[in-house]
Amino acid sequence: xxxxxxxxxxxxxxxxxxxxxxxxxxxxxxxxxxxxxxxxxxxxxxxxxxxxxxxxxxxxxxxxxxxxxxxxxxxxxxxxxxxxxxxxxxxxxxxxxxxxxxxxxxxxxxxxxxxxxxxxxxxxxxxxxxxxxxxxxxxxxxxxxxxxxxxxxxxxxxxxxxxxxxxxxxxxxxxxxxxxxxxxxxxxxxxxxxxxxxxxxxxxxxxxxxxxxxxxxxxxxxxxxxxxxxxxxxxxxxxxxx
Numbered sequence: 001x002x003x004x005x006x007x008x009x010x011x012x013x014x015x016x017x018x019x020x021x022x023x024x025x026x027x028x029x030x031x032x033x034x035x036x037x038x039x040x041x042x043x044x045x046x047x048x049x050x051x052x053x054x055x056x057x058x059x060x061x062x063x064x065x066x067x068x069x070x071x072x073x074x075x076x077x078x079x080x081x082x083x084x085x086x087x088x089x090x091x092x093x094x095x096x097x098x099x100x101x102x103x104x105x106x107x108x109x110x111x112x113x114x115x116x117x118x119x120x121x122x123x124x125x126x127x128x129x130x131x132x133x134x135x136x137x138x139x140x141x142x143x144x145x146x147x148x149x150x151x152x153x154x155x156x157x158x159x160x161x162x163x164x165x166x167x168x169x170x171x172x173x174x175x176x177x178x179x180x181x182x183x184x185x186x187x188x189x190x191x192x193x194x195x196x197x198x199x200x201x202x203x204x205x206x207x208x209x210x211x212x213x214x215x216x217x218x219x220x221x222x223x224x225x226x227x228x229x230x231x232x233x234x235x236x237x238x239x240x241x242x
Contacts, residue, residue: 002229004182009229009240011178012186016198018171022164023195029160034153041146048139055132062125069118076111080104182229182238189237198238209235 083100086092092100175183190197199208204218211234213221221230221239230239 002181002185003225003227004179004229006226006241008179008182009238010242011174012182012198012238013200013240013242014174015171015178015183015186016190016196018167018174019190019195022167022171025160025164025167029157029164032153032156032160034149034156037149038146038153041142041149045139045142045146048135048142052132052135052139055128055135059125059128059132062121062128066118066121066125069114069121073111073114073118076107076114080107080111083107185229186238193235193237196237198240199232201239201241206232206234206237206239208232208237208239211235 083104087097087100087104186197188197193208196208199206201207201221204215205212209232211232213233217233221241224230226241230241231237232239
């Protein structure tokens with residue numbers, strides 16, 4: 001049977017209380033609303049960033065399409081101007097005049113068609129640029145909110161970490177000098193049983209599992225030597241008699 005000084009067993013309760021507090025702070029840190037706000041905004045920012053890149057790409061594609069349409073119109077206009085210049089010079093033969101006139105008519109139809117294409121692309125580009133501006137604005141707003149949320153989260157995390165550091169320092173002081181076998185048993189039980197390895201005997205009840213002990217077990221525990229490390233028959237954790 002494990003034995004340890006009764007005073008060490010009582011001091012072990014301070015260690016347990018500090019470990020409980022440390023676990024509470026770890027949970028608090030992991031579930032800080034400030035961190036949840038950052039995660040939400042990061043998700044929104046990522047979605048908007050994806051939409052922004054897609055919108056920028058589409059706008060760039062439309063800009064290239066518009067440039068090509070403008071170049072096509074300009075090419076037809078230049079060809080028409082050259083043909084008209086030859087007609088106006090009066091140096092062309094009758095056959096050439098007929099051919100030039102026919103080509104100018106064809107080019108006029110071609111130019112009208114290309115100008116319609118140019119106008120359609122221009123309208124699509126303008127509409128897309130307006131939508132792009134809205135996405136950019138939304139992204140900028142979320143990025144500003146995210147920067148503020150991250151700052152708030154840093155402050156909140158730092159506050160919890162400061163408390164956790166203080167608890168860790170107190171824990172180190174509380175465990176210093178305790179019976180090594182007692183501490184080893186406590187650590188094993190604590191790792192096995194969700195952070196609790198020891199608890200007080202409160203009347204006939206185990207503080208750790210909240211179960212009432214039967215009279216025979218209770219009598220055996222109370223009659224055990226002060227340095228005997230007794231354990232709860234229900235949960236197996238160390239029972240400290242105080």
